[in-house]
Amino acid sequence: MSTTAPEKPAYTRKDFVSDQAVRWCPGCGDYAILAQIQNVLPTLGVRKENVVFVSGIGCSSRFPYYMDTYGFHGIHGRAPAIATGVRLVNPDLDIWVITGDGDALSIGMGHFVHAIRRNLNMKVILFNNRIYGLTKGQYSPTTPVGHKTKSSPLGALDYPIHPIEVAIGAEATFVARVLDADGATMRKVFSEAAAHRGTAFIEVYQNCIIFNDGAHGHVSDKKQRPEHALYLEEGKPLRFGPNKEHGIKMDKTRPVIVWNAENDDELLVHEPQTASATYAYFLSRLHYPEFPIPFGVFRKVEHPPYDALLRERVSQARERNKGGLAELFRGPHSWTVE
Template sequence: MSEPIKLTRKDFASDQAVRWCPGCGDYAILAQMQKTLPELGIKKENIVFISGIGCSSRFPYYMNTYGIHSIHGRAPTLASGLKLANPELSVWVITGDGDSLSIGGNHLIHILRRNIDVNIVLFNNRIYGLTKGQYSPTSLQGHKTKSSPMGSVEQPLNPISVAVGTEATFIARTIDTNVKHMGEMFKQAAAHKGTSIVEVYQNCVIFNDGAWSYATDNQTKDDHILELEDGKPLIFGTERDKGIRLNGLTPEVVSLADVSEDELLVHDEDGPASL
């Protein structure tokens, strides 16, 4: 019987100098991936990171695994081919909101509906970072950037809604400031058989600083973040005094002072992706 593999975070750090701006949220995602992978017990030579183009897509250089810095928006196609050719591999796609939802939108929806066993990490900073700050498909309406000087007039995409629309079988969202939660999502994504997609709210300090401040500021975050746990009612808030229930077919936020916990929606992680 072969010995269990004992690796550490250092084993997954490459010798390449990391070239992201100081303070970029990408560092936290890289560090958490390097910390989480040893816990999966997979040999380094069986792990592959495939990215498209963007700041986030520099990720494979910094991982001491196999990697491909590929073609803009096309990482899902390379990942699909690789996984089908060698199912033993743990295949990860690293992509940005521009890479995955603009030029790569088509490829993203098809890997999700095909449900090939690949893990996708979508760095969402609501901007094109590498090309110096143009608006992206997740930029909010009214957002002024170099390519939308009067403010974006477009309806933004919600990556989770896109994934739900494809009937994806594992969908998660996390944030670069909560590395514990992020690591847990990476572990669950790796364990899932089928395509998993983990959206990470990522702060671009240079071109879109504070895009997720409502979910990072100590004053407001607990009133905006609800951590879904299988079998648990949907409760959140600084005082854990708010919940979500269905009103007809529409979810609504209620105060637990007025409504009993029994009326709240309960998270079922194996339930259908759509209501």
């Protein structure tokens, strides 16, 4: 098993670019995410041999092939389970799970929730384009009701699921949302996620230019973004609008928008480190068009990861274990035949 070198390795973006040609459609939002990950990794001080990307199936899951790190392109929905195995064996690795709305929330929902519940030390980045891209355009678990797709020509009937709500429901210790068109926030959030101990879940609003172009248009369009995006900043009131003139406050048990809020005092203040998940869940329920969409870090709390606890148990048991294998095999009741 490897050890982390004390000095910070001097990498550039190029050190993380593999020799494989990127095969996403021209204009796909995935390019921007790939670029930002490759930008961020050299700044983190991690050794590249310790970086592992694990993915499932879908357009997003081709991601590991484009990273010059260790990588495992798994099977549909199972990336968190594969990553769990890697995590159990080696505590020094930086594990990034790359998944999509179909991969994580449909076929892989079980593993997604359980990885988060265990707070396994890994980053989970979910590319949410609200459509099945690789299978050519069927509705996904995040597709809005009524949306017409190849498999829903009269409009989707399923009520969509919101991944951040699910993650917080599973007590995720780090939850964030970013947008493929917003490189600066991506870099900031990816860096913060990388430093988190436990499962860091990041939903990326990602545009599928072929099958669902403009799914996040109300925020990916730079002109509309200030009206519809709520940037979360720790210790600051929840404000949005071109000049941050509007805010969010609580009215009894309901959030309401305060248009042209002059006074910060009545607004909610962003506290991502609140121990209870109730506040983060409340944030996750702010949906467009009734509310602006929160971006940034929803929740960031400390909680021991499963893998660290297991490792501790194994090391303690090994310290206590004075007998060798021969003793174990003999057990309390052996007998000898001469």
